Amino acid sequence: MTFTRRTLLAAAAALTMAPVAALAQDTIKIGEINHYKRMAAFAEPYKKGIELALTEINDAGGVLGKPLEFIFRDDQGDPAEAVKIAEELMTRDGAVMLTGSILSHVGLALSSFAAEKGYLYLASEPLADSLVWSSGNPNTFRLRASTWIQAAMLAEEAAKTDAIKYATIAPNYAYGQDAVAAFKENLKRLKPEVEFVAEQWPALFNIDAGAEVQAIERSKPDAIYNVTFGTDLAKLVREGGDRGLFEGRSVYGLLSGEPEYLEPLGDEAPEGWFVTGYPWYSFDEGTPEKAFVDDYIAATGETPKIGSLVGYLTGVSIAAAIEKAGATDTASLIAAFEGLEISDTPIGTLMYRKIDNQSNMGAYVGTIALEDGKGVMVDWTYKSPDGYMPSDEEVSAMRPAE
């Protein structure tokens, strides 16, 4: 339906389409839908991560004795288009399950579609909490640590300081609003005396950074919580740095340490921010996370992004689930995904919780520093989501009755 919207968005890789027909009988196919053009900077590393996983899996003999294959399709970031493509993948191309999407709203559309039509959807990248909680359904599983979890990790760190007055800045859409709400709720719980003196809501990718910085400065906060990313983050960092906004203030940045966002900042990366991210450059030799980084660089010639890791884990998860199910029908696959455990992934044992279909993938948190003219995360730790999740009772209460 949309076409100008599409102009913002992504395309299916023609090259991966070609072999489909030839191998139609011999492979197990997975439908992958993403915003390859609209969010090219994010979707490409993710796709390369999947391809790395596929190479490893198929070199080891595939799944159930057949090669595993992904059909990559571009939905232009449009939920309606994604649903249409999903239908085609499942009914015409013979895909056994669906995965994909970076944008939460496309993920939500696919999730609802999967539940209605009885398909399985693995939401790898979308961060929206509602995907597994308030809009959760048995047909949808989610890989990445959600907004709530990552915000809770930052709030925990923030609660340790003596900052009382907080300002927040977040893009003016659902993700930004959820991220601010989650941070506030967690921080207030840990430290009831905090107050939020300013809440800024720039339009997504259309920030008026000078004005936002002035508005935050005016409220004289002790600390700042940032949810902006991409070009918004770059402009905020630049204006804020020039105008001295971050001097003497602690700043907490959701996702700000992910290479997707940190690398473009170059030598202007904001030192001292406490962020979630992906410090691929400082893993210890001999660890599985380091091995993945090396493999990825060897295979692609590029350094990994967080999307690379998510893509890789997506491929690994799906292969493991099919292997466990021993079949490719949806019911068996759903049963296999529930409580699925995969040992020795780059982040250790990966597990999908039975209670809400959320994986136990955590997040890396640390502080931004400058090294060799580049921003890096230092003093980082990998935190599992345990302890940041709502209680099982709360989770069950949020999920619609099944």
Added chain:
Amino acid sequence: MTEILRVENLKKSYDGFLAVNGVSFAVQQGELKALIGPNGAGKSTCFNMLMGQLKPTAGQVFLDGENITGKQPRDIWRKGVGRTFQITGTYQSMTVIENVQMALMSHHRKLFAMRPRAWKLFRGEAFEFLETVSMADQADRPCSILAYGDLKRLELAIALTHRPRLLLMDEPTAGMAPSARIALMQLVADIVQDQGVSVLFTEHDMDVVFAHAHHIMVLNRGALIADGSAAQVRNNPQVQDVYLGGGTLFKEAQDA
């Protein structure tokens, strides 16, 4: 004779410039009356105020005793005033007869009807109007390919559809060949005769004016300087003054 149109002290100013300055006159039932004057005298402005396209700065217009000053053109039309324009404004995307049917649909208040097929509605009636102006043979041609004179005749047919009491015709023969002009005005004169319509028209061609108008008004610089029979106007020294360059024209007309 009853008075169909009365105009009292009509004024129109644009940024202080008085385009029409206190014009008063009347048109009688069944009268064919001309409004003449040099370019820029204010004839079209006058017409536009009568029909509601322009709001007068001051003054009043009465139709059959009813004050219609400042009303919308569509309302004035509904009260029985028809109008043709100096530059024709027929509907290019319709056929000749559909143009007439359109006016009939408006007259019969069918504009918001969404069920009937428009091209079947009032076709017979429209055909009669086309016959009145001798355009019946061109009924189903697209309006966009008509010759200019035919467009003028079509406009006349359109203006007659709601059986107006008064017809305002702005330069009805402009851009037509001389013979065609006479024919068209003869047609108008016949209609006046047959249907008792009153006609007020502006015209550049003095042959047309003096051949057909019962009465003639002369407008100059926004003011009426004469209002009377052809002879009265012709002999008015002020009028001759205004038409100094066109004096010969009067003579010719006299000879004719």
Added chain:
Amino acid sequence: MAFFFAQFLTGLANASSLFLVASGLSLIFGVTRIVNFAHGSFYMLGAFVGITLMNVLPGTVGFWGAILLTGLAVGAIGAFVEMVVLRPIYRAPELFQLVATFGVILVIQDLALMIWGAQDRMGPRAPGLRGVWRIFGEPVPKYDLVMIAITPFILFALWYLITKTRVGVLVRAATQDREMVGALGVNQAWLFTGVFALGSALAGWGGALQLPKGGADLLMDFNIIGSVFVVVVIGGMGSLPGAFIAAVLISVLNVFGVTYLPQSTLVLMFVVMAVVLIIRPYGLLGREEVAGEHGQVGAPETPIRPYGRLGQTLVGVLLLALVALPLVVDQFMLILLIDMVVFALFAASLHFILGTGGLVSFGHAAFFGGGAYAAALLVYHLNTPMEIAFLFAPFAAGLLALGIGWFCIRLSGVYFAMLTLAFSQLVWSMAYQWRGLTRGDDGLVNIWPSSWLSDTIPFYYFTLAFGIGGILVLRHIIHAPFGYALRAGRDSPRQAEAMGIHVKRIQHTAFGLAGLMAGLAGGIFVFSKGSVFPTELEIGASFDALIVVFLGGVKTLAGGVVGAGFLTVIEDWLTRLEYWRLLLGLVIIAVVIIAPEGIVGTLRSRWAKLRGHNEEVVK
């Protein structure tokens, strides 16, 4: 006080780049009457070219030299685009060029991706201008002050060019009366090319100048185009001083909006535009559009007539084929057809007011999405049965259209278009921001049809019944007196008024009816997809419909439907390829150039020519 002043300076600095881009657009529109949606693409090109040049040229001289060269380079690209894409289609129907500029956007997007890659680039800093100066104690970035200082020079230079040079005289003459320029013995084609190049260069400079405050990324073309149009419209299209005042107004208001109404960032400028247009229908310094100026360019539409027996038979056969289709094709084909019918009804509803009514709406998605949301809200919040919620969709959308139409209908031409755009943005922002009701961009999900319709085949028949039914109803109305009255108001509003037709009332009703039909399409849509998101209300969704109407042919009755079918199929086909935007852009440009009357219109005139030719041979 110092804080206010500092905020004001921030606003002025933001205004500078915005004014550059907007002045280019305003110039182009003023002279060529092209609504150039690709203008944002030239801005984006300016940013990328600027970064590339700045990386090559060192030092202060290099930095400013790079900016200067960027403008020249982008200007040259603009001239190329004008000569290749736009020059062949100046005689096409009103606003048709807009479709071509969409093709250009697509092409430039993919080319930029190929050349510069997907990653965002930070702009280089201006040498010696990093950091702040303190003014009354408030920090003000040095580069902000430089930009504030540059703007008056540019305004002056443009003013000088327009008022004091021969070129300027020609440009002004062309702005007021295009024919006159031809009469002056000036080659109009080259004047247009020159103006287009200058306008593009200004956009390129705008893109390069903002680099030290931002950077270059692949979304900046769409991100700026909204604000630029708002500025040009508020200022009055074609007016440079107007663009300047509006750029300052919008930028300064934005800065204060950010501080005092932080949630307002999405809609503030559209609210301002709506208010300005309601009070001053032609913008602050705009000229009233002379009637007919935008009227029917090109050959007039041929008289319409319902299909004869042959046509009716063909349509009947086609319908029968559609009904029989589930017997032979697979499920996905039906899904594709459902999408196509929904889009066709949406396009037909826009075509109804655009083609038959002559009202170019830039915000028709408000009614499509509005209908979808109306049904979804009932289902989501009140568990309303699907059947009732579905019927509520057209009803609600029709009411919405009547409400919005009440404001818009008094305007005409481009200003009408922009006011509909402003209102559709308001509707969009409501869906986006009122999360308690609409869940924001998390959308309303699980809006599935009742069980008797939940399979694809029943829903396909349901779609045929209401979708095709809606299209046939619209067609019928076009042939009814109401449709004729609507056309009369389009062909000659003066004549229509002088025969008792209340043109605005007819148009208002038609606008409501078109909204109702768009809402019907939205109702089918939401139950076929099971969810609705603010994307369905975006400007992009409105333009999808607009483009297919133009592609299909404005002056033909089947234009909207055929265009929708064409685009759905082409898109489904092309998006499987890697550089599909490039290809789709080229396809659109090709169609626009080969078929300036749209697909149906051009086929029809070819057919007529062929037949006419045969008849002559027979004679």
